[in-house]
Amino acid sequence: xxxxxxxxxxxxxxxxxxxxxxxxxxxxxxxxxxxxxxxxxxxxxxxxxxxxxxxxxxxxxxxxxxxxxxxxxxxxxxxxxxxxxxxxxxxxxxxxxxxxxxxxxxxxxxxxxxxxxxxxxxxxxxxxxxxxxxxxxxxxxxxxxxxxxxxxxxxxxxxxxxxxxxxxxxxxxxxxxxxxxxxxxxxxxxxxxxxxxxxxxx
Amino acid sequence: xxxxxxxxxxxxxxxxxxxxxxxxxxxxxxxxxxxxxxxxxxxxxxxxxxxxxxxxxxxxxxxxxxxxxxxxxxxxxxxxxxxxxxxxxxxxxxxxxxxxxxxxxxxxxxxxxxxxxxxxxxxxxxxxxxxxxxxxxxxxxxxxxxxxxxxxxxxxxxxxxxxxxxxxxxxxxxxxxxxxxxxxxxxxxxxxxxxxxxxxxx
DNA sequence: ACCTGAACACCGTTCAAGT
DNA sequence: ACCTGAACACCGTTCAAGT
Numbered sequence: 001x002x003x004x005x006x007x008x009x010x011x012x013x014x015x016x017x018x019x020x021x022x023x024x025x026x027x028x029x030x031x032x033x034x035x036x037x038x039x040x041x042x043x044x045x046x047x048x049x050x051x052x053x054x055x056x057x058x059x060x061x062x063x064x065x066x067x068x069x070x071x072x073x074x075x076x077x078x079x080x081x082x083x084x085x086x087x088x089x090x091x092x093x094x095x096x097x098x099x100x101x102x103x104x105x106x107x108x109x110x111x112x113x114x115x116x117x118x119x120x121x122x123x124x125x126x127x128x129x130x131x132x133x134x135x136x137x138x139x140x141x142x143x144x145x146x147x148x149x150x151x152x153x154x155x156x157x158x159x160x161x162x163x164x165x166x167x168x169x170x171x172x173x174x175x176x177x178x179x180x181x182x183x184x185x186x187x188x189x190x191x192x193x194x195x196x197x198x199x200x201x202x
Numbered sequence: 203x204x205x206x207x208x209x210x211x212x213x214x215x216x217x218x219x220x221x222x223x224x225x226x227x228x229x230x231x232x233x234x235x236x237x238x239x240x241x242x243x244x245x246x247x248x249x250x251x252x253x254x255x256x257x258x259x260x261x262x263x264x265x266x267x268x269x270x271x272x273x274x275x276x277x278x279x280x281x282x283x284x285x286x287x288x289x290x291x292x293x294x295x296x297x298x299x300x301x302x303x304x305x306x307x308x309x310x311x312x313x314x315x316x317x318x319x320x321x322x323x324x325x326x327x328x329x330x331x332x333x334x335x336x337x338x339x340x341x342x343x344x345x346x347x348x349x350x351x352x353x354x355x356x357x358x359x360x361x362x363x364x365x366x367x368x369x370x371x372x373x374x375x376x377x378x379x380x381x382x383x384x385x386x387x388x389x390x391x392x393x394x395x396x397x398x399x400x401x402x403x404x
Numbered sequence: 405a406c407c408t409g410a411a412c413a414c415c416g417t418t419c420a421a422g423t
Numbered sequence: 424a425c426c427t428g429a430a431c432a433c434c435g436t437t438c439a440a441g442t
Contacts, residue, residue, distance in 0.1 A: 002421090002422055002423050002425065002426040002427055003422085003423050003424070003425045003426060004425070004426065005424085005425065005426095009425090027317075028313070028315055029313065030315035031315075033414090033415070033416085034415085034416060034417085035414090035415080035416090043426075043427090044426070044427055044428065045416085045417085045427090045428080046417090046418085046419085046426065046427060046428070047425085047426060047427085049416095049417070049418080050425075050426080054416075054417075055416065055417090106313045107313070109311075109313075109368070109372075110312070110313055111230070111231065111308045111309070111311075111312055111372070113230055113232035113233075115229075152385070152386055152389060153389065153393075155366070155369070155370075155386050156362075156366060156386045156387075156389045156390040156393070157390070158365075158369065159362065159365040159366030159367075159368070159369045159370065159386070159390070160358075160361065160362030160365050160366065160390055160394075161362075161365065162365040162368070162369060163360075163361040163362050163363065163364040163365020163366065163367075163368060164357070164358060164361030164362065164365065165361075165365075166311070166361070166364070166365060166368070167357070167360065167361045167364060168357075168361065170311075170313070183354070184354055184357050184358045184361070185358075187354060187355065187358045187398075188358040188359070188361070188362055188394065190397065190401075191355075191358070191393075191394045191395075191397035191398040191401065192362075192390065192393045192394050192397055193393075193397065194396070194397030194400055194401070195392065195393035195394055195395065195396030195397025195398070195400070196389075196393040196397070198396055198397070198400065199392075199393065199396070204406065204407040204408055204440090204441055204442050205405065205406045205407060205441085205442050206406070206407065207405085207406065207407095211406090235433090235434070235435085236434085236435060236436085237433090237434080237435090245407075245408090246407070246408055246409065247408090247409080247435085247436080248407065248408060248409070248436090248437080248438085249406085249407060249408085251435095251436070251437080252406075252407080256435075256436075257435065257436090405442100406441105406442090407440105407441085407442090408438105408439105408440085408441075408442100409438100409439105409440095409441105410437105410438095410439095410440100411436105411437085411438090411439100412435105412436085412437080412438105413434100413435095413436090413437105414433100414434075414435085414436105415432100415433075415434065415435100416431105416432095416433090416434100417430105417431085417432090417433105418429105418430085418431080418432105419427105419428100419429095419430090419431105420427105420428105420429095420430100421426105421427085421428095421429100422425105422426085422427075422428105423424100423425090423426090423427100
């Protein structure tokens with residue numbers, strides 16, 4: 001053993017990420033352990049630390065992948081129809097991803113401990129990219145409004161969409177199935193948009 | 203040592219809960235350890251297991267206390283004014299609690315591992331009580347509507363309020379301070395209510 | 405009956421030692 | 424240079440032993 005050189009460091013990094021993601025999908029973040037990952041990829045614990053600083057770093061990268069996948073699905077929805085339709089489609093795409101990839105999605109919002117290092121810049125950029133998709137549609141909806149207004153509306157609506165998904169899918173709301181969540185989402189989005197465009201100051 | 207009988211089991215239970223809550227407030231859930239709690243209350247690890255089944259059970263009880271405190275603050279807002287005002291006040295009360303008791307609030311939404319036992323009935327009842335406060339106001343707003351419609355609207359709005367708080371306070375949204383979150387919340391609630399009451403089928 | 409504290413299994417992380 | 428695996432500190436949980 002030692003000095004096997006069967007894989008490059010980049011390859012090992014990918015293998016670790018793949019194995020970690022599989023575990024999250026099947027058993028949730030709680031089941032993510034270095035020893036298990038090492039076993040899964042056929043290396044030993046020490047090797048994990050050649051490619052990641054520590055567990056928190058590894059987890060951040062798994063989350064990064066999830067953010068990329070969400071972004072891909074959001075960007076796959078048609079962005080050229082009527083803005084209201086696009087926004088509804090984005091909301092549906094979001095809840096669909098969340099329900100299909102429940103453990104990975106839920107993991108993104110796990111509270112981080114207060115003392116571990118702040119999120120790296122590349123991670124924050126991935127989050128911003130997600131917000132931007134909705135913001136663009138909101139901006140299309142109200143071209144005359146200052147950019148700041150659109151931004152605030154996008155934040156309110158994204159927050160709303162996410163909150164409905166969260167409370168529904170984690171069972172804090174007694175919603176039955178995905179269809180039920182979708183209906184609640186549609187109610188939120190349609191009501192918000194109708195009320196927003198009818199605002200006294202717009 | 204042993205057989206000290208300085209405190210009843212009920213007293214010890216309260217001491218454990220108090221100590222655990224203090225740790226959560228100061229350092230977050232991540233810092234919650236049996237050995238630390240034991241040290242804080244002047245007993246040893248084994249004693250904790252006289253009054254709680256395990257760590258998960260203890261955490262559920264700490265969360266239960268937080269739910270009670272939130273309920274108390276929501277029930278303290280005037281429920282007899284115009285429903286729109288009441289709902290806005292509830293939203294403000296919620297975000298205020300969340301920002302003042304950030305670690306305790308955030309702890310409620312920590313993802314539980316997939317395999318640990320389901321939440322006990324008394325816990326679910328506390329959650330239902332929270333939802334009910336908003337539902338009552340929504341129902342006042344649309345007396346002629348069937349109860350199911352009010353329920354769905356309450357779920358959508360609660361989800362929305364919570365989502366804005368979550369994304370804002372945990373920094374997923376680039377909101378600056380509580381005042382900024384409050385403004386976003388007001389935008390969401392006012393737009394939703396305006397749009398909801400103007401719905402084509404109401 | 406109440407409480408202790410050593411023991412156990414498991415965890416993330418490090419690093420001297422091997423090739 | 425790459426990789427191992429024993430060692431370390433720490434974790435939740437149990438339970439025989441003490442009074």
